Amino acid sequence: MSFLLPCPNCGSRDVNEFAYAGEVTERPRESPSLRELASYVYFRRNVAGVQREWWYHRFGCELWFLAERDTRTNEVLKTELPPRATGGAAPAPGPQEAAPEAPAVR
Amino acid sequence: MRLPPQPHERIDRSQRISFLFEGTPVEAFAGDTIGSALFAAGRRVFTRSFKYHRPRGLLCCSGGCPNCMMQVDGVPNVRVCVEPVREGARVRPQNVAGSLERDLLAAVDRFGGPFTPVGFYYRTMIRPRRFWPHYERVLRNIAGLGSIDKHAERSDRYDTEHRRTEVLVIGGGRSGVEAARRAAEQGRDVVLVDDRGAPEVAGVEVIAPASAIGIYEGGLVPVDAGHVLYRFRAERIVIATGTVEQPLLFPGNDLVGVYLSSAVRRLVDEWSLKPGTRAVVIAADKRALGVTEQLQRAAIEIERVVDLREAQPRRIAVEGRNLRAVSIDGRETPCDLLVMSGGHQPAYSLLAQAGARIEYDAARGIFVPGDLPPDVSAVGSVTGERDGAAVPAASYDGGRGGKCFVCVCEDVTEKDMKRALAEGFDSLELAKRFTTVTMGPCQGRLCHLGSIRLYARDQETVEGNIGTTTARPPWSPVSLGLLAGRGHEPAKRTSIHHRHKESGARMMWTGAWRRPHSYGDPEGEAKHVHEALGVIDVSTLGKLLVRGPEAASFLELLYPNRFGDMKIGRIRYGVLGTDAGRIMDDGTIGRLDGETYYVTTTSTGADTVIEWFEWWNAVWGKDVEIVNLTGALAAVNVAGPRARELLGRLTDLDVSNDGIAYLDAKEGFVAGVPCLILRIGFVGELGYELHFPSPYGEYLWDVLLDHGADLDIRPFGLEPQRVLRLEKMHVLVGQDTDSESNVLEAGMPWIAKLDKDDFVGKWALEHVQERGFREHLVGFEMENGAIPAEGGQILLDGKPAGRVTSARLSPYLRHVIGMAWVKPELLREDSQIEIKVDGSLEPARVRLKPFFDPGGKRLRS
Numbered sequence: 001m002s003f004l005l006p007c008p009n010c011g012s013r014d015v016n017e018f019a020y021a022g023e024v025t026e027r028p029r030e031s032p033s034l035r036e037l038a039s040y041v042y043f044r045r046n047v048a049g050v051q052r053e054w055w056y057h058r059f060g061c062e063l064w065f066l067a068e069r070d071t072r073t074n075e076v077l078k079t080e081l082p083p084r085a086t087g088g089a090a091p092a093p094g095p096q097e098a099a100p101e102a103p104a105v106r
Numbered sequence: 107m108r109l110p111p112q113p114h115e116r117i118d119r120s121q122r123i124s125f126l127f128e129g130t131p132v133e134a135f136a137g138d139t140i141g142s143a144l145f146a147a148g149r150r151v152f153t154r155s156f157k158y159h160r161p162r163g164l165l166c167c168s169g170g171c172p173n174c175m176m177q178v179d180g181v182p183n184v185r186v187c188v189e190p191v192r193e194g195a196r197v198r199p200q201n202v203a204g205s206l207e208r209d210l211l212a213a214v215d216r217f218g219g220p221f222t223p224v225g226f227y228y229r230t231m232i233r234p235r236r237f238w239p240h241y242e243r244v245l246r247n248i249a250g251l252g253s254i255d256k257h258a259e260r261s262d263r264y265d266t267e268h269r270r271t272e273v274l275v276i277g278g279g280r281s282g283v284e285a286a287r288r289a290a291e292q293g294r295d296v297v298l299v300d301d302r303g304a305p306e307v308a309g310v311e312v313i314a315p316a317s318a319i320g321i322y323e324g325g326l327v328p329v330d331a332g333h334v335l336y337r338f339r340a341e342r343i344v345i346a347t348g349t350v351e352q353p354l355l356f357p358g359n360d361l362v363g364v365y366l367s368s369a370v371r372r373l374v375d376e377w378s379l380k381p382g383t384r385a386v387v388i389a390a391d392k393r394a395l396g397v398t399e400q401l402q403r404a405a406i407e408i409e410r411v412v413d414l415r416e417a418q419p420r421r422i423a424v425e426g427r428n429l430r431a432v433s434i435d436g437r438e439t440p441c442d443l444l445v446m447s448g449g450h451q452p453a454y455s456l457l458a459q460a461g462a463r464i465e466y467d468a469a470r471g472i473f474v475p476g477d478l479p480p481d482v483s484a485v486g487s488v489t490g491e492r493d494g495a496a497v498p499a500a501s502y503d504g505g506r507g508g509k510c511f512v513c514v515c516e517d518v519t520e521k522d523m524k525r526a527l528a529e530g531f532d533s534l535e536l537a538k539r540f541t542t543v544t545m546g547p548c549q550g551r552l553c554h555l556g557s558i559r560l561y562a563r564d565q566e567t568v569e570g571n572i573g574t575t576t577a578r579p580p581w582s583p584v585s586l587g588l589l590a591g592r593g594h595e596p597a598k599r600t601s602i603h604h605r606h607k608e609s610g611a612r613m614m615w616t617g618a619w620r621r622p623h624s625y626g627d628p629e630g631e632a633k634h635v636h637e638a639l640g641v642i643d644v645s646t647l648g649k650l651l652v653r654g655p656e657a658a659s660f661l662e663l664l665y666p667n668r669f670g671d672m673k674i675g676r677i678r679y680g681v682l683g684t685d686a687g688r689i690m691d692d693g694t695i696g697r698l699d700g701e702t703y704y705v706t707t708t709s710t711g712a713d714t715v716i717e718w719f720e721w722w723n724a725v726w727g728k729d730v731e732i733v734n735l736t737g738a739l740a741a742v743n744v745a746g747p748r749a750r751e752l753l754g755r756l757t758d759l760d761v762s763n764d765g766i767a768y769l770d771a772k773e774g775f776v777a778g779v780p781c782l783i784l785r786i787g788f789v790g791e792l793g794y795e796l797h798f799p800s801p802y803g804e805y806l807w808d809v810l811l812d813h814g815a816d817l818d819i820r821p822f823g824l825e826p827q828r829v830l831r832l833e834k835m836h837v838l839v840g841q842d843t844d845s846e847s848n849v850l851e852a853g854m855p856w857i858a859k860l861d862k863d864d865f866v867g868k869w870a871l872e873h874v875q876e877r878g879f880r881e882h883l884v885g886f887e888m889e890n891g892a893i894p895a896e897g898g899q900i901l902l903d904g905k906p907a908g909r910v911t912s913a914r915l916s917p918y919l920r921h922v923i924g925m926a927w928v929k930p931e932l933l934r935e936d937s938q939i940e941i942k943v944d945g946s947l948e949p950a951r952v953r954l955k956p957f958f959d960p961g962g963k964r965l966r967s
Contacts, residue, residue, distance in 0.1 A: 003324035004339065014268065014337075015324075021721065027685070028869070037869050041686045056717060064724035074323060082724045 003074045008081050009061040021054035023047075024066065048072055055079070107146045109378040109404055116376040117142075125195040128205075134191040141167070141174050141187035142377035144197075150362050151206045152176070152186070153199065156251070156546070157517035158215035158509070161206065163362035165514065165552075167369035169301065170350060172515045172547040175251065176200060182252025183547065183583070188302070188315075200252035211248055224522040224541045251547070264588045266335045271297045271311075274327060274340035276318045276456060278304025281486025282346030286310045289344075297338070299329050301582070320579025321460040325481060330584050335591070345457050345484045349450035350551045354388060355501035355520060355560070357508030358424030364444045367394040374400040381406075382443025386432050388412040388422065390471075391495035394447030401445075410439045414496040423504025433504065448498045451555045452488045458577035466570035471497030473555065473574055500559035512560060513553035515546020523560050534561055534572050544575060547583060600645035601740045601803030609821060616824065617710035619646045624823035629917035632826035635791055636918050636958075639746035640822040641810055644795065645803065648693070648712025649739050650705040650719065654730035657701050663865050664722060665695070666849060666858040672697045677769045677784055680705075681839075681857050682715065687848040687870025691715050692839050696771035696784060704771065704782060704797075708839055712736050722866070740803040743786075744810060745793030747967075748817040753794055755813050759783075766794070768966040777809040787965030789830035790958050829914045832923060833958035835885045841896075842883060842911040842925050850874050852883045881908065882933045885953035888922035888941070891915070892948040899942040900926055900950075907932060910941060916957065923957045 006012045023044055028036055045051075050070050057063045068077040111119070121136035127144060134143030141152070141164060151161040152174040162173040169188035177200050178184040179192075186197065203210040273289040275282050278300025286298040290309035298304055300314040316331035325343060329336040351366045353359060365373075365381060367389060373379040384407045389395045401408050412419060412434060419435045424444065431440040454475040458464050463477040467490060474490030501510055501520050510520040518541045526537045534557065537543065543557045544550035554574065562569045598619045606613070611622035622643070624631055634640055652661060658670040665680045672678060677696040684690055691711035696704040707715040712734075719732050744752060754761045759774040766772050772783045779802045784795040798806060811819055828838070837843060837852060849857045850871055858871050888894070893913055900908035913924030932939060937952040959965070 002322045002326040014339075019717075027725075031872070032869055034873055037685075037873065041684075041870070054721070056721070058717070062720065064721050082727065 001074065003076070005055065005067065005076055006079050007057045007060060007063060008065050008079055009063050010057065013057075013060060017057060017059045019056040019058040021056055021064075024052040024054060050077060107148070107379075109374065109380055112375055112378045112403070114375050115378045117378065123191045123193050125191055125193065125197060127197045128199070132197075136191075138191045138377060139187055140176070140178065140189045140191055140195065140197055141185075142373070142379060143191055144186065145373065145379055145381075146377065149206075154202050154206065154209045154211070155360070155517050156201070156515060157248075159201075159209050159211040159213075159248075160215050160360060160509075160517075161209075161212075161362050162360060162514065164365065164369055164373070165353070165360075166351065166366050167372045170548055170551045172251075175547065177252050180255045181585075182254060214248060223525055224518065262333060262587060264333055264335065264591050266337060266591045268337050268339075269297070270339045271295050272340065273297070273342045273344060274299070274338050275310075275344040275346060276327070277346030277348055277486070277488070278302070278312070278314060279346055279348050279486060281348075282344070283307055285344045285346060285485045289342075297340075317582040318456060319584050320581050321456050321482075322579065325460075328579075330582065330588060333588070335588050341481065343460070343482045345460075345482065345488055346486045347453040347456060347488050349487045350453050351394065352448035352451050352555055353514075353552055354422065354446045354448045354498055355510055355512060355556055356422040356424070357504040357506075357510045358426075358429075359446065360509070360511045360514055361424055361427075361429045361444075363429035363442055364424070364446060367397040367445050367447045370397050370443075370445050371400050374404045380404045382441070383407060384409050384441045385443040385445060386410045386412075386434075386439050386441040387445045388414065388419075388432075388434070389445065389447035390414040390449040390498050391447065393450060394445075397445055406443065409441050410434070414498055415494065418496070418499070419502065420499075421505055422502035423506065423508060425504065425506065425508060448556070449495050450487065452490050453551070454488060455549075455577045455581045457482065457484055457488070458574070459579060459581070464574050464577075466568070466573075468497075468568060468570065470495060471569075473558075473569075500556075500563040512556050513541075513543045513546060513548075515548050515553070516542045518543045518553070518557075520560060523557060524564060527561070527564055532565065534558060535575050537561065538575050549581065549583075550575070598646070600643055601800040602643045602645065602742070602807045605804055605807050606643065606821070611821075611823060614824065616646070619709055621646060621709075622821070622823040624825045625821055628823065628825040628829070629915075631820060631822035632829045632916075633918050634818075634820050635746045635789055635822060635826070635830055637747070639744070639748040639752060639814055639817050639819045640789075640826075641807075641814070641819055642743050642745070642789075642822050642824075642827055643740075643807070644709075644743050645740040645800070646709035646712075647736075647741055648705075648707030648709070648715055649735040649741070649797065650707070650716060651702065651733040651735055652705055652719070652730060653702045653733070654728070655701055656728040657703050657730050660723065660726070660728045660730045661695060661703055661705075662862065663726065664719065666860075666862075666865055666867060666871065667695070668859045668862065669695060669697070669703065674699055675771050677771050677786065679857075681849050681854060682707075682718070683849060683867035683871070685866055685870060687867045687874060688845055689839055689843045689847045689849060689852060690718070692837070694784060694786060696782070698771065698773070698782075706784075711839065738800060739797050740800045740806075741795055741797045742807065742810065743788070743793055743795045744814075744819075745789045745791045747792060747964075748814075748819075749792045749794055752810065752814045752817055752819065753783075756809065763967070777806060777813075779806050787834070787962070788836060789827060790834040790956075791830075791964050792967050793965065828912075829916055832912055832914050832925065833916050833919060833956065835925065835953075835956045837883065837925075838912065847883070848874055851879050851881055879930055881927045881929060883911070884926060884928055884933060885955075885957060886910075886924050886926050886939065886941070886950045887953050887957065888913075888924075889949040889951065891922060892941075892943040893922050894924065894941045894943045894948070900928060901940045901942065901947060902929070902932065907939065919957055921957070923953075928952065 003015050004012045005015050055067050067079045117135040117137040123134045124131050132147050150163045153162045165171045165173045167187045169185045174187040175183045176186050177198050199206050272295040275286040275298045286296050287307050289296045296310045298310050298312045299316050301317040303314045316329050319328045327338040351368050373381050385401050423433050431438045451472050457475040460482045461479045462475040464473050467474050512518050522541050526540045531537045531540045544554050558569050558572045561572045596618050606622045611625050613620050614623040661669045667680045674697050677694050680695045681692045682690040691707050693706040716734050756777045766785050770785045779798045782797040894910045898910040908926050908928035910926045915922050935954050939950050940947040941950050
């Protein structure tokens with residue numbers, strides 16, 4: 001693999017900077033049956049085509065984001081922030097107060 | 107030795123350089139290559155061939171063929187025809203027993219012919235099987251390329267550089283330079299890569315000598331520039347790799363004295379060398395025939411010129427072991443220089459790798475690239491544009507035998523190709539794998555077209571039907587060192603690292619961290635924590651700050667534990683799990699204020715946990731900030747009965763059991779350093795974990811040791827800590843748990859609050875509860891002194907009943923203790939089990955309560 005992936009923060013970067021975290025799965029909302037649980041935990045669609053998937057910019061800005069990628073050609077159609085994280089209550093990355101010099105100080 | 111100065115010669119006759127060939131000094135001029143200098147010194151045989159050990163001389167003189175590969179300063183397979191001379195370089199031949207002139211292994215050529223057809227070793231030497239290793243050793247010595255000096259100290263450093271440019275031009279010939287210049291004039295950012303040394307072009311960055319190894323997915327072009335590998339990404343790639351001159355196939359076409367026209371051109375023009383005295387030229391196109399100009403300039407007699415566009419001879423052959431004459435259609439012409447050229451094949455390999463379609467053009471007799479991908483273009487002769495040229499015969503017969511070489515790299519003859527066809531390898535891809543044609547160092551430059559022509563002729567079809575084999579990187583040879591890059595082994599050191607070294611600690615790896623195993627006396631150090639006072643550097647712990655209005659609910663979703671009800675300033679032990687119910691990591695969670703939690707993780711799990719936290723926050727979008735303080739903060743654990751005494755001396759805080767109770771988190775100053783004090787009991791004694799800014803690491807360490815000197819404070823390492831925690835039956839995630847373990851079966855059911863609405867892993871744990879427990883994590887005590895290995899088998903009535911995860915001799919308890927996964931029926935204090943230790947069964951008893959201080963009085967004292 002040597003394609004480029006656009007990080008929503010940093011722009012187009014070599015795919016080696018990122019960690020791939022698999023296709024987007026739907027976490028059951030309520031207590032699932034054993035079968036539903038097993039299929040959520042273990043089974044993947046593994047499509048030959050466009051797939052929504054998680055990526056993490058591990059050797060970069062450390063952002064989790066979503067990508068739509070054609071698994072046959074590695075063409076990346078789009079990347080975006082996770083929907084809820086872009087919503088109103090979204091934690092904007094990096095207000096300075098979040099990294100105090102020493103949190104332990106009174 | 108040299109001709110009078112030639113108009114474009116590359117040598118500087120005023121500058122002398124000398125190097126060693128087989129220990130003998132060779133004189134050269136600046137601008138010479140090792141090959142041209144050896145040639146000037148009279149050398150004509152440069153290598154012995156791969157299989158038959160036939161003498162070989164310069165053939166292409168362009169770094170394409172294998173005929174000049176030598177060992178230079180210990181590096182094998184250096185093509186000396188293009189390797190610039192270096193003062194003092196040590197050069198020696200390879201794959202030779204004796205000397206290049208008298209190679210003892212040449213007997214293979216004389217006598218081995220009929221017995222050594224292609225692939226012979228797979229058939230004739232395979233039985234009896236036990237002899238193969240002996241054959242193999244012999245064959246390996248006879249066949250092959252250079253050898254690697256296994257004891258060589260490599261001082262070379264290789265680096266990788268990631269580059270971006272608008273236009274990347276590969277090939278610095280006329281067309282490449284022109285394309286680069288035009289792009290630069292349009293204001294584009296241009297890089298030109300050339301394997302020899304392209305001229306300077308205004309506004310263009312020239313990287314030379316360097317070669318593009320291939321074109322990979324996403325338009326990645328790795329460029330080998332010797333000790334730097336550039337990974338280029340370009341908006342536009344321009345291929346100007348030109349052509350490769352093809353040899354003619356006739357018996358004796360590999361003899362010393364037979365050259366491609368390009369070789370003669372370079373020898374005369376660039377290094378003012380005279381490759382012979384009487385020449386015959388057989389060539390298929392105008393470009394090659396132009397070599398007569400160089401021959402005349404070098405005062406070489408031109409005995410005969412065969413222009414294949416006008417005359418198509420049927421028979422061409424050189425007989426004998428030395429070039430004395432060439433016989434063309436029965437007519438012998440004496441010569442000591444034979445210039446051959448079967449035309450110029452576009453060097454399309456990079457284009458094919460980029461996705462271009464390669465088609466045979468019957469009229470021109472070459473394969474040409476078409477249907478280029480949108481961001482790739484081709485300029486110059488690589489596109490196939492050229493003057494009219496003849497298509498030579500697939501091979502010429504001499505009528506009297508003799509080896510006719512298709513591939514000089516691997517010594518594949520025309521006969522071998524015929525044999526492959528007879529064996530049924532009718533596809534060229536199969537023939538390639540059977541004969542290894544095109545698989546040698548030239549990567550098909552000189553033999554791909556030739557082998558296709560032979561196959562087309564012998565299968566009575568056209569070249570287009572045979573087709574090309576798949577073009578794959580690397581297009582030019584690349585050293586493994588360059589691909590491997592620099593040897594990076596990340597090592598993390600805590601801010602107190604050097605103090606440990608100074609104290610004579612034995613360091614060990616834990617993940618990427620370097621940590622003290624012990625300070626020389628692991629048993630003594632462990633005992634000392636129980637009896638007096640110890641201090642350990644735990645800066646490697648992962649440290650996270652989780653802050654925000656939803657911090658409590660965020661952590662409650664991540665952990666099976668409850669945190670919302672925690673009082674400010676209190677600590678809780680937490681175990682992280684996955685939705686599969688598996689234990690992932692553990693640590694402590696301290697509540698610093700209403701919205702702030704301080705989370706520690708295991709040392710090796712820190713990175714994973716941070717990614718895990720961030721990921722779930724991306725999923726849930728909670729109003730929470732997560733800050734990684736792992737490197738920003740150092741941490742030490744002061745533990746032992748005298749810990750309070752020491753801490754009291756260094757802080758104004760009330761250190762009484764009411765002031766800082768067990769599982770309290772308190773912020774304050776210790777020796778003037780702002781600290782978060784976590785009172786925890788990982789090692790089973792009264793203990794305070796101090797977390798503070800890393801830069802104070804050595805200072806606070808020194809203060810603790812100084813002020814604790816009269817309390818007999820001693821640092822302890824990781825190994826004693828492991829013994830201490832084992833005495834308390836504290837689980838080590840990853841040691842006592844594996845990817846199948848869950849908190850319920852690991853004996854920590856109080857962690858999982860299954861009455862919570864949701865948390866990661868809840869459903870899986872509910873399922874475990876429903877299905878019943880299959881095994882339990884318990885302690886055990888050996889009845890004798892045997893120490894089982896981790897993973898050791900546990901038996902009950904002779905049947906497997908579990909496995910050991912940890913075992914140590916506790917110097918304080920004077921027992922061998924451990925932890926193990928056992929079957930449910932063994933979950934009973936004192937159950938008798940047997941453990942396999944070094945093949946024999948040793949008795950042991952199950953323990954369910956901590957071995958040391960089961961009531962936990964010491965750590966609450």
